[in-house]
Amino acid sequence: MKRLLVVALALGLMLMLMPHPSQAQPSQQGFTVLLDPSGEIQQGRTALVRVVGGGVTQARATFLGRLVELHEMRPGEWIGFLAVNMDTSVGAYTLDLFVWVNNEATPTYMNQNITVLYGGFETQDIELSFGLEGLLDPQLNATNFDTIERANNRTTPERLFTTFQQPVAGPPISNFGGWRNYNNGTLTGRHTGSDFRAVTGTPVEAISDGRVVFTRYMPIHGNHVIIDHGWGILSGYSHLSEILVVPGQLVHKGDVIGLSGATGRVQGPHLHFEIAVNDNWVDAIQFLSLNIPS
Ligand SMILES: [Zn+2]
Incomplete structure (x- = not known):
């Protein structure tokens, strides 16, 4: 449990330091996470989350109170869609991501802060x-x-x-x-x-x-x-x-x-x-x- 927490904090820090939305951060866990757009998203829009790594056997996320399954696009590449409802309150939210590597029983956990911005609706x-x-x-x-x-x-x-x-x-x-x-x-x-x-x-x-x-x-x-x-x-x-x-x-x-x-x-x-x-x-x-x- 303690080890999982340390991994989560380390990965969380790495994500915070991520300089560009489409840029991958290196991972010691054998996979990379790409989030586009990253960090901020407007109400009513969709973000794409990708987990890339040869050993990844399953991946899922929770965001805005619901489970989001990631799907295997091709061996070693998993994608999921984070849809923000147009009525979601503006504010800070957390994306929780769970990635299983090589069929291990315990997933690697990581998170990222995502700010939901006003949708600019007419x-x-x-x-x-x-x-x-x-x-x-x-x-x-x-x-x-x-x-x-x-x-x-x-x-x-x-x-x-x-x-x-x-x-x-x-x-x-x-x-x-x-x-x-x-x-x-x-x-x-x-x-x-x-x-x-x-x-x-x-x-x-x-x-x-x-x-x-x-x-x-x-x-x-x-x-x-x-x-x-x-x-x-x-x-x-x-x-x-x-x-x-x-x-x-x-x-x-x-x-x-x-x-x-x-x-x-x-x-x-x-x-x-x-x-x-x-x-x-x-x-x-x-x-x-x-x-x-x-
Ligand atoms: Zn219409």
């Missing part, structure tokens, strides 16, 4: 037309979002994803996490995805390989598709005019899974695109920018 006032006011009913909203969250709450142990791409071209026109105020405060909510300009009928592509787990019309999301990419990563595509896949179907990156449209609670045609990681909606654009080893 505020939007939205005026829905008279015909859509029924979609501001709080109960209807709660049921809609609960259904989507339940579908997102899965961690498929199998890795299905390859590399990631955007579902349609172009920059987002509305960002993740924004506070939305509908019809002068009739309803307030958060934006769980990123919106892209897309005229009705624009092909919407799967962002990576995965399995379709949800295809349904929802009052808010409209025609909605969810793809499970494995390892706790799921992508969602909303307001589609047409759904072109069925639940259980395996899709490849770039496959057209539907056509954009204006179904559900919208002011006009666009694609609402969202990503959930370990059951947290995260900034999809930031997630796509992560340097995930392929």
